[in-house]
Amino acid sequence: MRDWFNRRGWRDLIIATPYAWLIVFFLIPFLIVVVMSLAIMKSASPPFGFHEAFPWIDLGNFARLFQDTLYIRAFVSSLINALIATLLCLLIGYPMALGITRVSKSWRNILLMLVILPFWTSFLLRVYAWIGMMGSNSWFNKLLTSIYNFAVPSEWALKSIPMMNTSFAVVLVMVYSYLPFMILPLYANLEKLDTTLNEAAMDLGSRPWQVFRDITLPLSIPGIIAGGLLVFIPATGELIIPSLVGSSANPMIGRVIADEFNSARDWPMASAVAVALLFLMVLPMVFYNHYEAKAQNAGGKP
Amino acid sequence: MAATDTGAAAAPFVRIEGVTKTFGTFRAVDDVSLDIAKGELFSLLGGSGCGKTTLLRMLAGFEQPTLGRIFIDGQDMTSLPPYERPVNMMFQSYALFPHMSVEQNVGYGLKHEDLTPAQRSARVKEMLELVKLSELAGRKPHQLSGGQRQRVALARALSKQPKLLLLDEPLGALDKKLREHTQFELMNIQDRTGITFIVVTHDQEEAMTLSSRIAVMDRGVIRQVGTPNEIYEFPSNRFVADFIGSINQFEGEVIRTGGGMTDVSCPVLSGTVKAATDATPERGSKVTVAVRPEKITITRKAPSGGVNVVRGTVRDLGYFGKDSLYRVKLESGHLVLVNSVNTRRSDEGGRVAQWEDEVWLSFEPSSAILLTD
Structure with a gap:
């Protein structure tokens, strides 16, 4: 027995640890949420229960997801905000990541430090700083207002741009918060690319922008997908940013879950929304894994 | 002693005129002048860090000479970017595009030429036949052996019919048996295409068998230029005598x-x-x-x-x-x-x-x- 443990036990234990972690802290809670989403609201503690007759479960919560436009609107606005934020992160993050790979080693470390530097300050504090910046009396708002007034005809002129409590504010703060999650995987991908490939393309007659289009961009797709998922998934379920700077008339899905759970005390409905959100998020992951597997089989590195 | 420069006698096709390249205080290439005739298979031979690769990269346009000029076919190339030079290079690592098939790799340079799709695919086919890889046209580089990759790299570099082909340690990554075979294939292809080849190598045997002329380099300076026979039998200084054989x-x-x-x-x-x-x-x-x-x-x-x-x-x-x-x-x-x-x-x-x-x-x-x- 002791010998057996020494031979196989440690290895199995090490392999089992992350699985045990996932089962205890992800799979079981998730199953509880799934079960809860099939229950009905009851004035008990906890505030839910099941029908007394067969089949006990209730699919009414999932039906409500499609009947009540509140949920559909929340899903749509979450997806649109997250998508815009992801695209903006990509547009801003790609040149930054590429730039970091093109400077000397010592500068690289400094720039990467600067990318993760914001994490050293409390996230909430940084969101509150943005609230201050977007207020109608802030220098930031005044600057944007004067640029806007300069660019448009005088009859459209504004005293200040209404930024707070809009989707613009939500996207702006999300881009700011999630940008490092785009830059880091992109950097890791771009840094591995062999620069002699760029020289070879240039040698064969490609100008720098053609080299980027034909070589760098296609070879960085894994990095783009990884960064995109890292931004898109948390941005879709984001709760704090829309709560603090978004409009309450047009809530995002995270806010809806929180409201159902806390104010309405409708745990089954909150669970149903959460389950739907999870499936919405799992789909792109499945797509990504499929793409990765295909790339491993067909293309990949020499 | 037969140290006459046969390249200079004919009109020089490639003329390197007093080229110096410094990186910081390090002189990688130090006042090198060289004339190479059309159709030659010329070798730059030397140990690592002797400046041979830097000289090759200046011919390709990846590096700018600090001093001096480079002429190819009478045209001043010194400040032209790589994509405007009638020069192609075969890289030591081959630098094949991993996301493209053999066919796409070979055809990549032709995208920038004024060819119809039919002409383009005909040229790709011709190149693949030249290096005997026609049946592997659809493969990706990671599905090829080292020798096959080397041939794809060669076909790609030849596809645009350059006036000058630069080869950086072309046989360096191959095993001994394959080297000997490939050496003769390379000479054969050079003979058929008539393109001027400049080969960088640290392997004296390779330089001796391949080249019509060799320049022996040491610490950024050319120590002797001559035919393999001249270099071996009539070395002009102790370094060359000691380096070769x-x-x-x-x-x-x-x-x-x-x-x-x-x-x-x-x-x-x-x-x-x-x-x-x-x-x-x-x-x-x-x-x-x-x-x-x-x-x-x-x-x-x-x-x-x-x-x-x-x-x-x-x-x-x-x-x-x-x-x-x-x-x-x-x-x-x-x-x-x-x-x-x-x-x-x-x-x-x-x-x-x-x-x-x-x-x-x-x-x-x-x-x-x-x-x-």
Whole structure:
């Protein structure tokens, strides 16, 4: 027995640890949420229960997801905000990541430090700083207002741009918060690319922008997908940013879950929304894994 | 001595004029001038860090010379970017595009040429046939062997029909058997296409077999330019003599010149050496007499009436089958390498000499190379 443990036990234990972690802290809670989403609201503690007759479960919560436009609107606005934020992160993050790979080693470390530097300050504090910046009396708002007034005809002129409590504010703060999650995987991908490939393309007659289009961009797709998922998934379920700077008339899905759970005390409905959100998020992951597997089989590195 | 620059006689196709490249305070290439004729297979030979790759990268346009000019086919290329030069390069790592098939790799450079799709695919087909890879057109680079990748890289570099093809250690990543085969294939392709090749290599054997001419480089400077034969038999300085093959060097002092013969007194040989030379070094000047191991004759009996004869003892013996290498200790204590072909079939007792045998070494005056620097 002791010998057996020494031979196989440690290895199995090490392999089992992350699985045990996932089962205890992800799979079981998730199953509880799934079960809860099939229950009905009851004035008990906890505030839910099941029908007394067969089949006990209730699919009414999932039906409500499609009947009540509140949920559909929340899903749509979450997806649109997250998508815009992801695209903006990509547009801003790609040149930054590429730039970091093109400077000397010592500068690289400094720039990467600067990318993760914001994490050293409390996230909430940084969101509150943005609230201050977007207020109608802030220098930031005044600057944007004067640029806007300069660019448009005088009859459209504004005293200040209404930024707070809009989707613009939500996207702006999300881009700011999630940008490092785009830059880091992109950097890791771009840094591995062999620069002699760029020289070879240039040698064969490609100008720098053609080299980027034909070589760098296609070879960085894994990095783009990884960064995109890292931004898109948390941005879709984001709760704090829309709560603090978004409009309450047009809530995002995270806010809806929180409201159902806390104010309405409708745990089954909150669970149903959460389950739907999870499936919405799992789909792109499945797509990504499929793409990765295909790339491993067909293309990949020499 | 036949050190005439045959490249310069014809109109130079590639002209490198006083090119210097510095990185910070390091002079990677130091005032190099070189003329290369059309259709030549020219090698830049040297150890690592001698500047040969930097020179090649300046020809391709990846580096700008700090000083000097580069002309190709009469046009000043010095400041043209790589994508505007009629030059293609085969990279040491091959640099094949991993996300493209063999066909797409070879056809990549043709996208920028004024060709119809039909002409383009015809050219790709022709290139793949040239390197015998037609049946692998749809493969991705990671599905190919090293030798196949090398051929894809060659086909890609040739696809645009460049005026000049640069090859950076073209055989460096191949195993020995494949190298020999590929070497001849490369010469064959060069012959058929008529494109001027410039090859960078650290492998002297490769340079000797491949090239019509070789430039030996050392620390950013060209030490000698010549045909393989000139470089081997008529090295112009100690560095080249020592770098190419093996050679025995004896320090000495000139005591008499004239009549195409120079007498050098060599203390290590305990006597005077006669060397046949065109040059007439000044009497009393310090020189080095260099003799290749295979130019020395080894005998058990004293050769009758010869010049350049010296006595020694066999210290070491290496038997290679077709030839044997002897290390002979002279009376002065100096060790001399002698290479002798085993012309007669015999057992060990029949060999010219054995360990600790007393032997006589001799060489012709015409085999002695006189080096002054």
